Amino acid sequence: MEVLDRLDAYFPNADLDLMGSDLHQRARAMCGRLEAANSERYRSIRQEIQRGVCPDTFVQLLQRSEAENPARGNSYDYLDESISGVLQFDEPTDAPVHSGPEMVFYQPTPARHIFALIAAAGISESDVLVDLGSGLGHVPMVVSICTGARAIGVEVEPSYVACSRQCAERLNLSRVSFLEADARVADFSIGMVFYLYTPFSGSILRAVMDSLREQAAVRPIRICTFGPCTTAIAEESWLEAVTTREADQITVFLSRA
Ligand SMILES: C[S@@+](CC[C@H](N)C(=O)[O-])C[C@H]1O[C@@H](n2cnc3c(N)ncnc32)[C@H](O)[C@@H]1O
Known part of the structure; x- marks a missing residue:
């Protein structure tokens, strides 16, 4: 979450100067991977809750x-x-x-x-x-x-x-x-x-x-x-x-x- 916050601050989507640069693309790719990892984690915690378990x-x-x-x-x-x-x-x-x-x-x-x-x-x-x-x-x-x-x-x-x-x-x-x-x-x-x-x-x-x-x-x-x-x-x-x-x-x- 902390890394995502920083990436968001350094590479905002609206930053057109950096858009398309290699660094920008790598940052966006890293965001995508971290967001996917978070989503997967949230999904597994939700499933525990749905089964009546305290995660x-x-x-x-x-x-x-x-x-x-x-x-x-x-x-x-x-x-x-x-x-x-x-x-x-x-x-x-x-x-x-x-x-x-x-x-x-x-x-x-x-x-x-x-x-x-x-x-x-x-x-x-x-x-x-x-x-x-x-x-x-x-x-x-x-x-x-x-x-x-x-x-x-x-x-x-x-x-x-x-x-x-x-x-x-x-x-x-x-x-x-x-x-x-x-x-x-x-x-x-x-x-x-x-x-x-x-x-x-x-x-x-x-x-x-x-x-x-x-x-x-x-x-x-x-x-x-x-x-x-x-x-x-x-x-x-x-x-x-x-x-x-x-x-x-x-x-x-x-x-x-
Ligand atoms: C500061 S929020 C607190 C929300 C929640 N208790 C929490 O801690 O996350 C205050 C909430 O009280 C509701 N509220 C205000 N006056 C109310 C009333 N007279 N009766 C019931 N709810 C009220 C508002 O609509 C709002 O959703």
Whole structure:
């Protein structure tokens, strides 16, 4: 992936001066070979997932997350490219239909933080994860692939939900589902771990936190956050942070008894 990035930077397709030179042709040929190798690797990892196996690569990424925190921040790296290659998301063709000052547009959690989420929250097969504002659904999918947990994405945009469902279906992820709903009216009664990558703010966040507090009154729940919503959620007196509370890392909160 690193070599491909460099080749792309040094030999852009649009660079007409170099087009046709021997060096340019060799670089393009090398790109072709590396891209073919990546595609083959993604195909074999997909087949493992389709058979219900957690690929070794994912196990190793999880072990690394258990040993050390990933790089902070919301930048993307080679891992995001790899996860996209493996999961093969569809791009929504329809423009988003829901927007408003308190609703945050789609931006995926960088893949390294999804592995950190699983490690920090100690998610296991018996858990039910709910991703509030799940976008194209890669958080529920990676969590379920790695742990066997049931994982549900709640997303208000119909086109994102349609793409997520197709992607999960092609991977045979029977324990992953997507609910097309506004998080304010979703049923949280089976959730045990709730994840928010700053999907909304203000009165929407307030309403959702009140619903989650009602759930916490009847059973313990874990709330995991990433991004600026961490600061607002850290103010909730019924929650206790069990990791460092940093907006650019995963934070895990437990509900108080
Ligand atoms: C920052 S993205 C996070 C996506 C995903 N959770 C992830 O981490 O990769 C926020 C998502 O929340 C969705 N969203 C915003 N307001 C919502 C609401 N009221 N109910 C459900 N989803 C909402 C947006 O459409 C968007 O897909």
